[in-house]
Amino acid sequence: MSKKAYLILENGTVFEGTSFGAEKETTGELVFTTAMTGYLETLTDPSYYGQVVMQTFPLIGNYGVIHADFETDTPVLKGYIVREWCQAPSNFRSEGQLDAFLKEKGVPGICGIDTRALTRIVREYGVLNVKIQYTPDFTDEDLQALKAYKIVNAVESTTCSEIEVFEPENAKYNVVLMDFGAKHNIGRELNKRGCKLTVVPAHTTAEEILALDPDGIMLSNGPGDPAENTGVIEELKKLCEKKIPIFGICLGHQLLALAQGGKTEKLHYGHRGANQPVKELESGRVFITSQNHGYAVVSDSLHEGAEVSFVNGNDGTCEGVNYTNMPAFSVQFHPEACGGPQETSFLFGKFVKMMEEHKK
Secondary structure: OOOEEEEEEOOOOEEEEEEEEOOOOEEEEEEEEOOOOOHHHHHOOHHHOOEEEEEOOOEEOOOOOOHHHOOOOOOOOOEEEOOEEOOOOOOOOOOOOHHHHHHHHOOEEEEOOOHHHHHHHHHHHOOEEEEEEOOOOOOHHHHHHHHOOOOOOHHHHHOOOOOEEEOOOOOOEEEEEEEOOOOHHHHHHHHHOOEEEEEEEOOOOHHHHHOOOOOEEEEOOOOOOHHHOHHHHHHHHHHHHOOOOEEEEOHHHHHHHHHOOOOEEEEEEEEEEEEEEEEEOOOOOEEEEEEEEEEEEOHHHOOOOEEEEEEEOOOOOEEEEEEOOOOEEEEOOEOOOOOOOOOOOHHHHHHHHHHHHHHO
């Protein structure tokens, strides 16, 4: 028999639904993603640390669970909200059901929610903290505690614990990837282009990275407030002085800007999904991209030597930076896709070319 579950918003609004996945109460920051496919990549994206994720697409789980599509081994999101979850997946690659997977991983879910109405609330009021529980009752003290919830130590909670090496046959370049909560496909894209990849924890010092003699440095995606990572930012400042090619994605993009004197700001409700338009300023071309972030680099805060390269087609926020004072560039969106369009995968080629020129 299905058990009722309730979504309590910090403004006191209550949504009634049905429990699925793990049966436990949870509190997190409510965000929504507009992706129509790629729910497995969403569930396993480390950038959702501390968040309760809502899918705006109404039917989720129809192609089951496929481990080869995971972007990390274990989900770190706090909860999962869908309009309807499919109990009988149909796909030749399917290895199980979504409900069983969420139970195994300890992720509580709630379905039967009017996700359209909930999305409109988030768009109007901005990011809200929410709680999934199994009674509609709450007190003023409960709401105050809900409002006080804050995501902290996000990078420390999602980075790798030790150095890992991934080396393809005939590797030509030595790349160090600073793991702030990296998606697996960043490494796959680099391996495909002849890069030996050494993945290091976020707290690795500049001296330790330089001792690996990298041809290039990759700054990964990750969760949380970028400005919280003061130690990482200080190490990035040292690495920038060495003029080694650097490529930053998402959180890596934000951290690189902070290391170069820029600022970041929290967005009203962020950009999450596989259909986000970005405009390349040099060519005027618009690309459809995959994104997952709640913070953005403030374009006007960038100093001399940093030029905005891409802007968001919806709100004009900074989506990329080219650095003229060093061999480095970064983007806010995800050129590795997974899930999402692959229109901007050429940026990995740009990074490889930058390393090739630096080696001459």
